[in-house]
Amino acid sequence: MAFPADYTLLGKISTNTALISGTHTGLPLIITEAAFNNGDDIRSAVFGNTDNGGGDVRLSTDAAGLTQLPLEVVEWDTIGNTCVIHTSRDVNGTTSADIYIWGNNTGDTQPSVTGTYGRDAVWSDYESVNHFENTVDSSGTTPNQTLSGTASITSLGIIGSGLSLGNLGKSSVSNSNIGLASTDKTRISFWVNRTTDNSTSSFDENYVSLYNSGISDGLIVGVFQNKLVIYTAGGNTTSRTGATTLALSTDYKLEIVWDQVAQTVEHYVNGVLDGSAVTSYTDTSVAAAATSVYTVGDSPSSSDIGLNGLIDEVYYTKSITSANAISTQYNNENSLGTFFTSSSTAGGITVTGTAPSYSYTAVSATVDLTGEITVTGTTPSYSYTAVNATVDLTGTITVTGATPSYSYTAVNANALLQGTISVTGQTPTYSYSAVNCIVQIGGVELATSFSGQFKESEFGNTLRASEFEGNFKESEFGDMIKTSVFSGIIKESGFSGSQK
Amino acid sequence: MAQGDSKLYRDAVLKINEGAYDEADTWSLAFVSDTYTTLNTDATNPQLSNVTVVSGGNVSAAYNIASFTITRSSGTITFDGNDIGTISKDASNPATVRSAVLYNNTSTNDDLIAAWDMTADGSTALDLANNDFTFTFGASGILTATVA
Numbered sequence: 001m002a003f004p005a006d007y008t009l010l011g012k013i014s015t016n017t018a019l020i021s022g023t024h025t026g027l028p029l030i031i032t033e034a035a036f037n038n039g040d041d042i043r044s045a046v047f048g049n050t051d052n053g054g055g056d057v058r059l060s061t062d063a064a065g066l067t068q069l070p071l072e073v074v075e076w077d078t079i080g081n082t083c084v085i086h087t088s089r090d091v092n093g094t095t096s097a098d099i100y101i102w103g104n105n106t107g108d109t110q111p112s113v114t115g116t117y118g119r120d121a122v123w124s125d126y127e128s129v130n131h132f133e134n135t136v137d138s139s140g141t142t143p144n145q146t147l148s149g150t151a152s153i154t155s156l157g158i159i160g161s162g163l164s165l166g167n168l169g170k171s172s173v174s175n176s177n178i179g180l181a182s183t184d185k186t187r188i189s190f191w192v193n194r195t196t197d198n199s200t201s202s203f204d205e206n207y208v209s210l211y212n213s214g215i216s217d218g219l220i221v222g223v224f225q226n227k228l229v230i231y232t233a234g235g236n237t238t239s240r241t242g243a244t245t246l247a248l249s250t251d252y253k254l255e256i257v258w259d260q261v262a263q264t265v266e267h268y269v270n271g272v273l274d275g276s277a278v279t280s281y282t283d284t285s286v287a288a289a290a291t292s293v294y295t296v297g298d299s300p301s302s303s304d305i306g307l308n309g310l311i312d313e314v315y316y317t318k319s320i321t322s323a324n325a326i327s328t329q330y331n332n333e334n335s336l337g338t339f340f341t342s343s344s345t346a347g348g349i350t351v352t353g354t355a356p357s358y359s360y361t362a363v364s365a366t367v368d369l370t371g372e373i374t375v376t377g378t379t380p381s382y383s384y385t386a387v388n389a390t391v392d393l394t395g396t397i398t399v400t401g402a403t404p405s406y407s408y409t410a411v412n413a414n415a416l417l418q419g420t421i422s423v424t425g426q427t428p429t430y431s432y433s434a435v436n437c438i439v440q441i442g443g444v445e446l447a448t449s450f451s452g453q454f455k456e457s458e459f460g461n462t463l464r465a466s467e468f469e470g471n472f473k474e475s476e477f478g479d480m481i482k483t484s485v486f487s488g489i490i491k492e493s494g495f496s497g498s499q500k
Numbered sequence: 501m502a503q504g505d506s507k508l509y510r511d512a513v514l515k516i517n518e519g520a521y522d523e524a525d526t527w528s529l530a531f532v533s534d535t536y537t538t539l540n541t542d543a544t545n546p547q548l549s550n551v552t553v554v555s556g557g558n559v560s561a562a563y564n565i566a567s568f569t570i571t572r573s574s575g576t577i578t579f580d581g582n583d584i585g586t587i588s589k590d591a592s593n594p595a596t597v598r599s600a601v602l603y604n605n606t607s608t609n610d611d612l613i614a615a616w617d618m619t620a621d622g623s624t625a626l627d628l629a630n631n632d633f634t635f636t637f638g639a640s641g642i643l644t645a646t647v648a
Contacts, residue, residue, distance in 0.1 A: 062586040064634045095590070098632065351633075353600070353616040355578075355640035356508040360647045 001108045003058050004065025008104035010049055011042035012063075013340035015097045019331035022324030023092040028122055029329070030159065030313075031099070033082045034337035040344035042101070043081050050103035052078040055110055058102040058117075059087050063350055065102060070121035073110055074133050075160050084131070084160040086138075088122045091328070099340070113140060125319040127178070128294060132163040132312055135171065142178060142294065142316075145171040151297060154310070158191040158251050159333060162312035163297060167198060170298030170306055178210060178292040180219070182260050186210075187321040188221045188314075189255035189268075190296075191333070194248050195309040199224050204231060207254075207307050208314060212292045221256050222307075228267045228274060230256045236283040242267035243275030253330050257321050266323075271330025273323065505536065505617045508643060509546045512613040523570045525606035527613070527642075529563040529584060529635075531555075533596035533625070536617035548603050548610035557592030559628065564605065565642070575648070580641035586634045593628035600635060602642065614643050 013035050036043045050057050054076025059069040075084040091097045113119040120140030123129045129138040132153055135145040147153075150169030155161050163171055180186060188208050199205045204222040211218030217234035228242035246252055246269070255268040258281070265281045267274035296314050298306035313333065320329075332339045468477075470488045477495045515521065532551040543550065555561035565581035572578070587593070602613045618626055618635070626633060 062588075062632055062634065064586050064636070066586055066634075351504050351616070351618055351635045353504045353635065353638050354506045355638045355643050356506040356614050357640075357644040357646060358508060358513045359645065 001105055003068060004060065004102060006105045006108075007056070007058055007065065007102040008049065009063065009065070010045045010101045010103050011036070011040070012098055012100050012343045013042075014099070014343065015091050016335075016339055016341060017093050017096055019328070019335060019339050020091050020093040021327045022322065023094075024325055024328065025090050026088040026125070027091055027320070027325060027328065028086055028088045028126070029091070029332050029339075030336070031083070031085050031087065031340070032159070032336045035340040036101075036342050038337055039341040042342045042344050045344065046101055046103065047078045047081045047083075050076070050078060051106055051108075052076065054083065054085065056103050056105040056108040057085070057110075060100045060102065061089065061098060063100055065100070068117050069099065070117045070119070071110065072119040072122045072138055074131050074138075084133070086122050088124075096341075126315055126317045128314070128316040130163075130171070130296065130314045131160065132157060132171075132314070133161045137173070143173050143175050145173050145294075145296065147171050149298065156310075158193060158310055158312040159336075160312075162191075162310050163314075164310055165297040165307045167306055167308045168298065170295055172293055172295040172298075174293045178294045180210060180260075184260055184318050185321050186219070186258045186260075187255060187317050187326075188219075189253065189326075189329075190314040191251060191253050191310075191312040192307065193251050193310040194223070194246065194307065197223075197226055197248060198305045198308055199226070204229055205305060205307055206298060207296070207311060208316075209295045210292055210316070211295065218292060219258065221254070223254075228254050228256070228269060230258060230265055230267070232258070232281075232283040234283060238281065238283050240265050240267070240278045240281065242269065244269045253333065255326060257326075259321075268323075268326050268330075270334070271327045503617055503620045504638070506614055506638075506643075507536075507539070507541050508614050509541045509543070509612045511544060511546055512611060515611065520611075521604050521607065523568065525568075525604055527565045527568045527581065528603055528605040528610075529565060530561065530601055530603065531559060531594070531597045531618070532599050532601055533594075534599055535623055536599045536615065536619065537622060539599060539601070539615045541615070545609065546612040548601070548612060550612070551599075551601055554594040554596050556594045557590035557628070558587050559593050559597070562605065565602075575646055577645040577647070578641040579643045580637070583634075583636045586632055587628065589628060589630055589632050591629050593633075595625055595627070595629065597626045597628060597633075598623070 013031070033043060033047075036046055054073035057071065057073060057076060058065075059071050061067040061069060069087045069089055072086040073083075074086065075082065077083065087099065089097055089099060111118040115121070119138055123139045126139045126141070128142040130136075130145060131138060134153060135147060137144050147163075148170055150166035151171050152164050152169070153161055154164040157163070188210075190208055192207060194205075197205070199222075204220065204224045206220050206222040208222070209218060209220040211220065211233075215234070218232070220231040220233075222229055222231070223246060224239075224241055226245050226247075228244070228246070229239055231237075231239040246254075253268075253270050257266040257268070258264075260283075263279065263281045265278040267278075294316070297311055468486045468488070468490075472488065472490045474492045475490070475494075530548065530551075530553045533554050534551050539551065540546065553561055563584040565584075568579070568581040570577065570579050598617075598619050600616045600618055602615070604611045604613060616635075
C-alpha cells in the first residue's frame with residue numbers, strides 16, 4: 001500500500017503564525033481533534049474515512065503527497081472522533097505551514113516506529129518522550145518506563161491520557177542511555193496538575209529526576225514551596241527556584257533549561273521565562289554518567305516526596321532548547337483548537353495538463369502514369385489491356401537494349417497507335433491482336449504481325465515482313481508493304497503504294 | 501478553454517519529423533506570463549525568447565524534465581517524463597504565471613514544443629504567494645503521436 005497513490009486527501013490544517021515565535025526545523029507538534037474544527041469542520045471527513053486506531057492516517061506538507069511527514073499516532077478514535085497525534089514540521093512565525101491529512105486506505109498500518117516517517121522520526125531530537133497513554137517511551141532512545149507504587153495510567157490526563165500519582169507513586173526506567181555530560185544543555189518539560197502541596201520548608205516535591213543515587217549525582221526538577229525548582233547534585237550541589245507561585249488543581253506546563261557550559265538555568269512556566277535566567281550556576285558535575293534512573297513522579301532520595309496529582313507529556317531533550325521553541329510548543333499544546341486552522345479543500349493549486357497529440361495517416365493516392373516512360377536495362381514488358389476503353393498511347397516509346405516485347409491486346413476498343421516506334425538493337429517483335437477494333441498504326445513497323453478482326457483499320461507506311469491474319473474489313477494498307485503475308489479475309493480493303 | 505489544456509507548436513512537429521531532436525536532449529518546462537490564447541502555435545521557429553518567462557521565490561526559471569523518454573505502444577508514441585513536484589507558496593513567488601511551455605533546452609534557440617494553460621479563466625494569473633502549486637503532466641504523458 002503506497003503513499004500517496006493508495007490514499008485519499010481528506011483535508012488540511014494550517015499553522016496560526018501568531019502563535020509561533022521564530023523559525024524552527026522539524027519542531028514536534030501535537031494535533032488533536034480540536035484542530036479539525038477551526039475553520040471548515042473536517043472531522044467527519046477525517047474520522048469518517050480512516051480506520052479506528054489510525055493505521056491508515058498519513059500526513060504531508062503538500063497537496064500532492066510528495067513530501068510526507070513523520071507521524072506518531074497516540075490515539076485515533078473514529079467512534080468518538082477524537083485523536084492525539086504528533087508530527088514534526090518546519091514552521092515559522094511569518095508564513096503559515098500546511099499539514100495535509102490523508103486516509104481512506106483501510107487495512108493499512110502505521111509505518112514502523114523506526115521507519116523514515118515513523119514515530120521515532122518525530123522525536124529524533126529527544127532523549128525521552130512519555131505521553132503516558134501507556135508506559136512506552138516514544139523517543140526510540142530510552143527504554144519504556146515501569147510503574148510502581150500508586151502510579152497508574154488514567155484516560156483523564158491533561159492531554160489525552162496521563163500519569164496519575166499519589167505521593168508515593170512513580171514511573172521510572174534505568175538505562176545507560178540516560179546521562180548528562182558536563183557539556184550538555186538539558187531541557188526537561190512536563191504538564192502537571194497538583195492535587196496537594198507536598199513540599200515543606202526543607203524538601204521538594206520531585207517530579208522528574210535524572211539521578212544516579214550510587215554517586216549522588218544528577219538533577220531533579222520539581223516544586224518547592226509552590227514554585228518551580230531545579231536541584232542538581234554532585235560536583236557542587238545547588239538549586240534554584242522560580243518566581244511564579246503555582247496554584248493547586250491548575251494545569252501548568254513547567255520546564256527548565258540547564259546549560260552547564262554557560263552555567264545558566266532558566267525556569268519556564270507556561271512557555272514564558274519565569275523570573276530571570278539564573279547565571280553562574282556552577283554545578284558542572286557529569287551527572288548520572290553511568291547507569292542512571294530517569295524517574296517521573298517521585299524522588300530518588302528517600303527524604304523527598306513526590307507528586308500527588310497528574311503529570312503528562314514528559315519530555316527530555318538536549319537539542320530543542322530555545323525560548324522560541326518553548327513558547328511555540330507551549331502555544332501548540334495549550335491552544336489545540338486555535339494553533340491550526342482547518343480547511344476542507346486540499347488548498348493550494350493543482351493543475352494537471354492534458355497531452356497534446358499529433359497523428360500520421362497514409363491517404364490513398366492517385367497514381368498518374370503519363371508522359372515519357374524511359375526504361376533502360378533489362379527487358380521491359382508492358383502489357384496494356386483495355387476493355388471497352390479508349391487507350392491513348394501517344395508520344396515516344398523508346399527502348400534501348402535488349403529485345404523488347406510489346407503486346408497490345410484490345411477488345412472492342414479503339415486503339416490509336418501513332419507516332420514513332422523505334423527500336424535500336426536487336427530485331428524487335430511487335431504483336432497486335434484486336435477483336436472488333438479499329439486499329440490505326442502509323443509510321444514504320446518491322447516484322448509486325450497483325451491477327452484478329454480489324455475493321456476500318458489503317459496500316460500505314462512501311463510494313464516489312466509483316467503478317468496479316470484474320471478478318472480485315474474496310475481496311476487500308478498503305479504505301480510500302482514488303483514481304484508481307486496476308487491470310488484470312490480481307491474485305492473491301494484498299495492497298496495503296498507498293499506491295500511486294 | 502480549461503486549466504490544463506494543451507497545444508502543440510506545429511513547427512515542433514515538423515522538426516521532430518526532421519530528426520532535429522533526440523530523446524537524450526534536455527527538455528525543460530518554464531512558466532510564462534503570456535496567456536494561453538496568445539501563444540501562437542503556427543509561428544515559424546517558435547522559441548523561448550518569444551515568450552515571457554517568470555521566476556522568483558520558489559519558482560525556477562527552468563525545470564529540466566527528469567527521466568524523459570519517447571516510447572511506443574501499438575499505435576501510440578508517448579513523450580513522457582517526471583513531474584516537477586510541488587512549488588511551495590512564498591511571498592516572492594511571481595504573481596504572473598498564466599501558462600507553461602515545454603521547450604527543447606538542447607536546441608540552439610530553445611525551441612518551443614508545447615504549451616499548457618495554467619489559468620482557470622484564460623487570463624487570471626495564479627496566486628502563488630498564498631497557495632502551494634503543483635503542476636503534473638497528464639496520465640497520457642507529456643505529448644503523444646498516433647499512427648492510424
